[in-house]
Amino acid sequence: MPDQQIRKIMTANDPADVAQMALIECVRQVADNGKQTNKLLEGMQAELRDVRERVIRIEATEFKTELGQAKREIDRLRTEAKGERDALAVRVTALESKENQRAGVRIAFDAIVKYGPVLVVVLAGAFIVMVATGRLTL
Numbered sequence: 452m453p454d455q456q457i458r459k460i461m462t463a464n465d466p467a468d469v470a471q472m473a474l475i476e477c478v479r480q481v482a483d484n485g486k487q488t489n490k491l492l493e494g495m496q497a498e499l500r501d502v503r504e505r506v507i508r509i510e511a512t513e514f515k516t517e518l519g520q521a522k523r524e525i526d527r528l529r530t531e532a533k534g535e536r537d538a539l540a541v542r543v544t545a546l547e548s549k550e551n552q553r554a555g556v557r558i559a560f561d562a563i564v565k566y567g568p569v570l571v572v573v574l575a576g577a578f579i580v581m582v583a584t585g586r587l588t589l
Contacts, residue, residue: 581587 582589
């Protein structure tokens with residue numbers, strides 16, 4: 452009799468018990484599959500984090516490379532601009548010097564035109580006075 456009770460516990464004879472045991476087994480399998488899926492997803496998340504970190508490192512490296520290239524380009528442009536600025540400064544200085552010479556000649560010419568007749572009259576008067584006083588002989 453105890454042997455029969457153990458068999459009754461171990462095997463279900465009633466269709467309702469069989470259905471219940473089948474449902475329990477299905478739920479266990481679904482739970483096991485859920486656990487396996489969860490473990491798989493956790494592994495994928497870890498791999499995804501690793502991939503994301505690698506992509507970030509790659510992008511950072513590319514950014515550093517691009518930044519270095521940009522700095523070199525800026526330095527080159529600054530050097531070119533400095534050279535052009537120095538060349539322009541030399542040209543401006545030369546032009547200012549020529550303009551100052553022209554202004555000096557113009558001022559001298561204007562002074563001769565303005566004061567020339569007076570100077571000629573004064574010199575002629577001094578010449579006449581010197582000839583008249585005998586200090587200068589012709």
